[in-house]
Amino acid sequence: MSHPDDVKRRDSRPVAISRRHRVTKRAFDLLLCAAVAPFVVVAMAVIAVAIRLDTPGPVVFRQRRTGRDGKRFRMFKFRTMVQNAEELKPTLMHLNVLPPPDFKIPNDPRITRVGRFLRKTSLDELPQVLNILVGQMSWVGPRPTSFLTSTYQPWHGVRLEVPPGLTGLWQVRMRHSSTFDERVRIDVEYINSASLLTDLRILLMTATAVVKRTGA
Numbered sequence: 389m390s391h392p393d394d395v396k397r398r399d400s401r402p403v404a405i406s407r408r409h410r411v412t413k414r415a416f417d418l419l420l421c422a423a424v425a426p427f428v429v430v431a432m433a434v435i436a437v438a439i440r441l442d443t444p445g446p447v448v449f450r451q452r453r454t455g456r457d458g459k460r461f462r463m464f465k466f467r468t469m470v471q472n473a474e475e476l477k478p479t480l481m482h483l484n485v486l487p488p489p490d491f492k493i494p495n496d497p498r499i500t501r502v503g504r505f506l507r508k509t510s511l512d513e514l515p516q517v518l519n520i521l522v523g524q525m526s527w528v529g530p531r532p533t534s535f536l537t538s539t540y541q542p543w544h545g546v547r548l549e550v551p552p553g554l555t556g557l558w559q560v561r562m563r564h565s566s567t568f569d570e571r572v573r574i575d576v577e578y579i580n581s582a583s584l585l586t587d588l589r590i591l592l593m594t595a596t597a598v599v600k601r602t603g604a
Contacts, residue, residue, distance in 0.1 A: 409582060414526075416587070421520055428514060428517055439502055443471070443500045448515055449467040451534055452534070453533065454535070456550060464518055464519060466514065486567060489533075489539050510598050517554075526550070526553050527553060528555055528586075528587040530547040531553065531559070547572055558574045559597075
């Protein structure tokens with residue numbers, strides 16, 4: 389049986405992503421954005437109205453995330469929580485079920501009625517199409533973390549070799565209660581088998597999960 393340190397050494401090996409793959413992946417991202425644009429625009433308009441009618445506050449939630457090469461960027465999501473959710477977070481820390489720096493609590497009381505539906509269907513992620521358009525994200529890749537790379541262990545840095553994704557292998561495999569270490573190992577598995585065919589399979593599985601409402 390492998391020792392945990394052996395697993396970390398394997399995960400931290402250099403990952404060679406060819407320039408050809410990067411260019412092809414970027415072209416695919418832009419083509420898919422163009423293909424789904426009419427549907428995304430209509431869906432986002434309907435969701436924006438629903439959020440405004442449900443609770444006061446902004447429609448879109450902006451948060452600093454860590455992207456490729458550790459660069460920070462502002463990621464967009466539909467707001468699924470009450471307006472003062474960040475202020476309430478310290479009072480809920482004792483309910484956190486994941487090791488820091490992750491934070492997740494069951495039946496989070498800060499989530500709104502519309503927000504629960506958006507999270508269940510993963511439709512709260514739709515505004516990230518804008519992040520994809522400007523090149524900060526890809527359709528498929530490791531999910532960007534809200535915490536800084538200063539909290540990463542050295543072997544975690546492998547996940548920063550590629551752009552973060554709107555969805556990824558972790559989302560379609562074990563998204564509910566995995567630790568950050570477990571997620572990184574799955575990210576490394578994805579990176580080491582990176583191809584457009586892999587991306588298409590993950591997108592298909594993501595679409596199936598959205599239709600079946602088996603989201604977060």
